[in-house]
Amino acid sequence: MTVFKGFVRVLSRNLGFVFIFTAIMVVMGLTAYQAPPGGAGNFTADKPKVILINQGSETALTRAFDSYLRQHTSEADVKSTNREIDDALYYEALAYAVYLPPDFTDQILKGQEPTVGIKTRASAQSASAEALVTRFLRLATGYGKYLTDEDELVKAIESSSKLSTDVVLTSELDTKTLMLTKGLYNFGSYTLMAGAIYVITMVLAAFAEINVRRRTIVSSANPLRIDLNLNLGCAIIMLLLAALNVGLVSVLIPESWATGRGGLFALNTFVFGLPVLALGFLITKITTNKEALSAIVNVVALASSFLCGAFIPTHLMPEAVVAVGRVLPTFYYIDNNNALAQMTTFSGAAANQFWVNIAVQIGFAIVFWIASVVLESYRRRA
Structure with a gap:
């Protein structure tokens, strides 16, 4: 009971740090990640913004290309200068820019593949625009090998462009x-790792202070039981913080x-708590200086988040x-989250990879725990 009271007292002094990171996560959820009301997640038509720049004279073929793009894409309110196009691509006001060479029509009529200039950036709209542009160019190049009359070529392309295929989800x-x-x-x-490790290391560091350790040695309490109570208390903290994360x-x-994936996301989060808990124990075996621990926690949490894709894919x-x-x-925690958001069904190779990542996280927890035991035994011998 004495250990428990001391544990709660130290814990209460460090809860403010957890509240701060919880508030950060709430703010992020209410802004960047909050789903808009009424969203059902269904597929909707979304025309990419494309600009066509003809560097040669206007022909029936270039007019057909322009008409095709106007039909399947949105017109971008962008000037044709390189500066304007680059800025529009950067700020996502434009998805795709197509530059037709001066001899575009001649190349097509000769059955040659035209050298079309492209400016784009990685996005879903860019991929859609690329598919549309590629379709037209392939039709034009293919028919250009057999048709030498421009008007007949345009009619053949327009006829093929009207063909469509039903898509079943x-x-x-x-x-x-x-x-x-x-x-x-x-x-x-990031919030889970930073908050949990900070609280765990601060609690363990408080019980590792020299005066506290001396009282423990001279008391009638069993040292192993004290360590067990501390470990159990830290595990409960980790469990509560993981539950708080899922609840938020x-x-x-x-x-x-x-x-139907909520349970798997939650399971992945609770499993991720195991290596986080073990890492907290390992860090306190390296140092019990509270200032140093605070710096280490920040470095570990931020570096882990940046390197593993929490902030940047x-x-x-x-x-x-x-x-x-x-x-x-x-x-491996983030890899599982990404897979759960992308896999169509939780089966086969995708499901196997999920459980492999779960096993890897447990393996990290075991390695961290063994390392902390080895360091503790080394410190006691020293």
């Missing part, structure tokens, strides 16, 4: 909600449970950075 996943849920859980890896996501994005980072992130448990 085999999955009705609420992809929009899943992406929002994934984003908030990924950001939560459920409140901010209640639709996440309707997707891994596909936008250099491969060398991603390789470094793979040696951290946060990488």
